């Protein structure tokens with residue numbers, strides 16, 4: 001008992017002592033091997049040092065300011081937007097949307113979540129949506145940003161909803177793009193698959209399996225060569241120097257989204273200005289692959305879930321459905337998506 005509390009004490013002291021020195025400090029290089037992910041991002045990468053769960057971890061993000069010519073009446077807090085990626089994408093996957101938002105003068109912040117892309121891949125971590133929201137808020141605190149728009153896609157959409165529930169006073173508006181978590185998968189009968197089993201599936205990922213998944217869920221069984229960029233990007237993480245731990249973290253993250261539903265909490269967003277964008281042909285449902293056929297049949301009907309969720313949030317929610325698109329309208333039909341976004 002004494003020994004273990006001494007140990008905890010010395011770990012904490014140790015963490016405090018090295019706190020200033022672990023993460024790469026700016027001005028950062030454009031490319032980096034952090035997180036075992038060699039891939040060039042178009043804007044400089046910064047790292048937020050997090051002292052979390054008895055570890056020091058570095059969370060990567062891009063913070064891009066509009067150029068001077070568009071600054072005009074630009075006021076930092078009012079015109080900031082943070083873009084949260086999904087589980088199979090990275091911050092950089094928002095590059096085209098970021099360009100569209102920079103021109104009217106938005107400051108755009110694009111984090112990579114812990115365990116994903118250029119952020120650290122912890123050997124062990126208690127992943128929760130709340131913990132990821134808190135980590136991400138730490139970046140905003142460092143930047144002194146107290147008020148902003150948040151947009152999240154897929155798992156990032158689920159996370160952005162959780163963020164807005166935790167920090168409503170910071171969020172001027174919330175945009176969810178094909179968020180996951182619109183239904184409670186376990187309540188609908190998705191069987192529990194152990195983290196160890198999910199890990200084995202993650203470890204077996206390759207170009208063929210990732211493309212097959214994205215083709216069927218993201219792109220309505222179509223394939224445009226431009227989609228390959230994001231498959232190959234993801235492969236760099238699956239096949240990077242942290243490949244094994246990445247697969248494990250991905251399994252922990254899948255377990256997180258399945259065991260921590262938000263579907264019942266959407267009315268908590270009723271006071272917030274919300275835009276929900278959904279592809280009507282999206283059929284994403286976590287755990288569908290390992291569910292029996294009768295359960296598979298009732299999962300992932302975004303054409304129903306989208307309007308149901310908009311109704312649950314209430315009249316402050318604007319609902320936009322693209323009936324012909326899948327899980328990633330911002331990639332599949334960027335012009336239509338950006339028009340809806342800027343229109344709102």
Ligand SMILES: *[C@@H]1O[C@H](CO)[C@@H](O)[C@H](O)[C@H]1NC(C)=O
Nearest residue numbers: 042092093095096097099229
């Ligand atoms: C976004 O990045 C991808 C991958 O590097 C690239 O193919 C695409 O042209 C970029 N889009 C914009 C608008 O910069």
Ligand SMILES: *[C@@H]1O[C@H](CO)[C@@H](O)[C@H](O)[C@H]1NC(C)=O
Nearest residue numbers: 076139140141142143144145
């Ligand atoms: C944030 O505000 C604090 C206190 O006013 C200041 O010391 C710090 O330099 C600011 N940081 C940034 C990034 O503006």
Ligand SMILES: *[C@@H]1O[C@H](CO)[C@@H](O)[C@H](O)[C@H]1NC(C)=O
Nearest residue numbers: 201204205206207208209210
């Ligand atoms: C890719 O993964 C799938 C499923 O995990 C497997 O069936 C297939 O043989 C793999 N393909 C290659 C080229 O390794």
Ligand SMILES: *[C@@H]1O[C@H](CO)[C@@H](O)[C@H](O)[C@H]1NC(C)=O
Nearest residue numbers: 270271272273313314315316
């Ligand atoms: C919409 O949001 C505002 C605050 O932004 C709130 O006063 C109003 O009650 C909300 N409307 C509904 C129907 O919840």
Ligand SMILES: CC(=O)N[C@H]1CO[C@H](CO)[C@@H](O)[C@@H]1O
Nearest residue numbers: 235238239240241242243244
């Ligand atoms: C870390 C890792 O899994 N690296 C692999 C990446 O892919 C090449 C072949 O394409 C393998 O040789 C590496 O072992």
